[in-house]
Amino acid sequence: MPKFAANLSMLFTEVEFTERFALARSAGFRGVEYLFPYPYDKARLAGLLEDNGLTQALFNLPPGDWEAGERGIACLPDRVEEFRAGVELALEYAHALGCKQLNCLAGVRPPSVSEEAAWRTLETNVGYAAEKLAAEGITLCLEAINSRVDMPGFVLDTSGKVLALIEAIDADNVRLQYDLYHMQIMEGDLIRSMECLLPWIGHIQFADNPGRHEPGTGEINFSNVFAAIDRLGYKGWVSAEYRPSGHTEASLTWLRG
Ligand SMILES: O=C(O)[C@@H](O)C(=O)CO
Ligand SMILES: [Mg+2]
Numbered sequence: 010m011p012k013f014a015a016n017l018s019m020l021f022t023e024v025e026f027t028e029r030f031a032l033a034r035s036a037g038f039r040g041v042e043y044l045f046p047y048p049y050d051k052a053r054l055a056g057l058l059e060d061n062g063l064t065q066a067l068f069n070l071p072p073g074d075w076e077a078g079e080r081g082i083a084c085l086p087d088r089v090e091e092f093r094a095g096v097e098l099a100l101e102y103a104h105a106l107g108c109k110q111l112n113c114l115a116g117v118r119p120p121s122v123s124e125e126a127a128w129r130t131l132e133t134n135v136g137y138a139a140e141k142l143a144a145e146g147i148t149l150c151l152e153a154i155n156s157r158v159d160m161p162g163f164v165l166d167t168s169g170k171v172l173a174l175i176e177a178i179d180a181d182n183v184r185l186q187y188d189l190y191h192m193q194i195m196e197g198d199l200i201r202s203m204e205c206l207l208p209w210i211g212h213i214q215f216a217d218n219p220g221r222h223e224p225g226t227g228e229i230n231f232s233n234v235f236a237a238i239d240r241l242g243y244k245g246w247v248s249a250e251y252r253p254s255g256h257t258e259a260s261l262t263w264l265r266g
Contacts, residue, residue, distance in 0.1 A: 010235070010239065011213075011235055011238045011239060011243070011247040012039070012040065012244070012245070012246055012247060013037075013038060013039075013040070013246075013247050013248070013249060013264060014038060014039075014040030014041055014042055014064075014066040014067075014246045014247070014248040014249070015029075015033040015036070015038040015040070015041050015042075015248070015249055016041075016042050016043060016214070016248050016249055016250040016251075017029040017030070017033065017041050017042070017043040018043040018044040018250075019249075019250055019251060019252050019253075020033070020249060020251075020253065020257050020260075021033060021257045022257070023256065023257060026043075026049070027049075027053070027057060029041075030057040030058065030060075030061045030063060031060075031061050032257070033061070033063065034061040034062060034063055036257075036258070036261055036264065037261075037264055038063070039062070039063065039064060040063060040064045040065070040066040040246050040248070041058075041063050041064075041065065041066065042065070042066045042067040042068060042246070042248050042250075043068060044068065044069055044072075044075075045068060045069055045071070045072070045075070046068050046102045046106065047071060047098065047102070051101065051102055051105035051106070052105065054102075054105070054106055055105050055106055055107075058106060058107070064107070065106040065107060065108040066108070066110065066212070066246040066248060067108065067110045067111065067112055067150065067186075067212055067246065067248070068099070068102070068103075068106075068108060068111065068112070069081075069099075069111070069112045069113075069114055070083075070092075070095050070096060070099045070111055070112065070113050070114065070138070071091075071095035071098060071099065072114050072116075073085075073088065073091070073116070079116065079117070080114055080116055080117050080154075080160055080163060081113070081114025081115050081116035081117075082095070082116050083113050083114065083115050083116055083130070083131050083134045083135065083138075084115050084116040084117075084118055084122070084127040084128070084130050084131045084134075084164045085116055085119075085122065085127075085130060086122060086126050086127075086129075086130045089130065089133070089134065092134050092137075092138075093134075093137060096137070096138045096141050096142075097141075099111050100141065100142070100145060100147070103145070103147055104145070108147070109146070109147055109148060110147065110148045110149075110150055110184075110211060110212055110246075111138075111142065111147060111148075111149060111150065112149075112150040112151070112152055112186055112212070113134075113135060113138055113149055113150065113151055114152065114154075115131055115151065115163065115164040115165040116163070116164055117160065117161070117162040117163055117164065118162055118164050127164055128164075131164060131165075131174065132174065132177055132178065135149065135151065135174060135178055135183065136178050136180070139178055139180040139182055139183045140180070142182055143180060143181070143182045147182065148182045148183070148184050148211050149180075149182055149183050149184070150183075150184050150185070150186040150211045150212050151165060151171045151174060151175070151183065151184070151185060151186060152165070152171075152185075152186035152188055152191070152214075153165050153166060153167055153168050153170065153171045153185070153186070153187070153188070153191055153192065153195070154166060154188070154191050155190075155191040155194040155195050156195075157194055157195065158194055158219075159191070159221075166191075166195060167195055167196065168185060168187070168192065168196065168202065168206055171185045171209075172185065172206070172209060175209055184209055184210065184211025184212070185206060185209045185210050185211060186210075186211060186212045186213075186214065187203065187206065187210045187212070187213050187214075188213070188214040188215070188216075188250065189213065189214065189215040189216070189229065189234065190214070190215060190216035190217070190218055190221055190250070190251070193218045193228070193229055194218060199229065199234060200233065200234060200237045203237060203238065203241060203243075204237075204241060207241050207242075207243060210243065210245070211245060212245055212246060212248070213238065213243070213245065213246070213247045213248065214247075214248045214249075214250040215229075215231070215234075215247065215248070215249060215250065215251070216249075216250055216251030216252070217229050217231070217251065220252075220254070221251055221252050222251055222252055222253065222254040222260070223249075223251050223253055223254060223260035223261070223262075223263060224251075224263040225262065225263060226254055231263055232266075235247075249264075
């Protein structure tokens, strides 16, 4: 059975954020992740992890103005200073939470920025962040997010693009965040692609497709996918990042089975 984590930005939203940690633990999770810790006090979050015997599996670098629709700033040439300040802030939280992996959202390229300029900026920013994180023993994940349904224009929308970036950066602590939901939409052939990509995968997330709900609501055969993850010898976190179709507790049959 893979090492499952709960994404608290999507699961247990029936209760207020700080109450979700205890529910995740009671449901059987040993790890949690969520989009951003920044609105909360570091010590409070660390206390919630400790009180509930949970590991912080991952969180994202600051994404720019999320509410306004920004989905990362790493590819934006006029936001490099803000990106660097975000790396510092994320590291402060990572220390406090004992978190060993951070995800860098590449962002959506505005029409005013050329593909080449966006890519160059992404390379510079990811290289910078990788070096800062390496000094602290932290891995930098790069998630490939589908640009067809959820994030049109997202710069890193295929595993191939993430791999090209990893190759260009050439640092041991940069890894692919393989989200089965996004990869099913963009590429399919999930088990075989995980087999090929395994050496570069640092973190896995999942939801069924279409709908981004729990396993069993769509087209992905999760029994086979989870068995393959075990068979491949992947030892990292596998995080439930889906919107429950009903109550969260009722959506967890995949965890019990
Ligand atoms: O897949 C996703 O949407 C997330 O992993 C994320 O971090 C950005 O929304
Ligand atoms: Mg994801």
